[in-house]
Amino acid sequence: MQTYTMNSKLLDSLTWMIDAADGSHYKWLNIPKEAPRWMINDRTYNRLRYWGLAEHRMIKTEAMNRKAGMWRPTMLGIEWRRGIKEIPKTVYVLNGEVQGFGKKTILAREVT
Numbered sequence: 001m002q003t004y005t006m007n008s009k010l011l012d013s014l015t016w017m018i019d020a021a022d023g024s025h026y027k028w029l030n031i032p033k034e035a036p037r038w039m040i041n042d043r044t045y046n047r048l049r050y051w052g053l054a055e056h057r058m059i060k061t062e063a064m065n066r067k068a069g070m071w072r073p074t075m076l077g078i079e080w081r082r083g084i085k086e087i088p089k090t091v092y093v094l095n096g097e098v099q100g101f102g103k104k105t106i107l108a109r110e111v112t
Helices: 008-020 037-042 045-051 075-081
Strands: 002-005 054-061 066-073 090-094 097-101
Touching: 008 037, 008 045, 008 066, 008 075, 045 054, 045 075, 045 090, 066 075
Parallel strands: none
Antiparallel strands: 002 090, 054 066, 090 097
């Protein structure tokens, strides 16, 4: 089982997604094509889905004949980033599936 803790890189990735989506949870973003290099290289943004802060959708691209990912912030992600909601600080994941959350919660402004 993997344990993930909310950190500043995840917060920065979520902030970029929200800004790129113009503050909306409706706009899908092509992360490999649109995101800044630091976010693509870090590759931890995909963990945001474990908290329900961002969602992922696979699409098949014709040009590359492979699947590419589209991402968008969720309403929970937007509200958490704005300081309206708290989320669990820690998430427990096994084989890509959330198994549970830690008891301690965190606001976006408390992330270090």
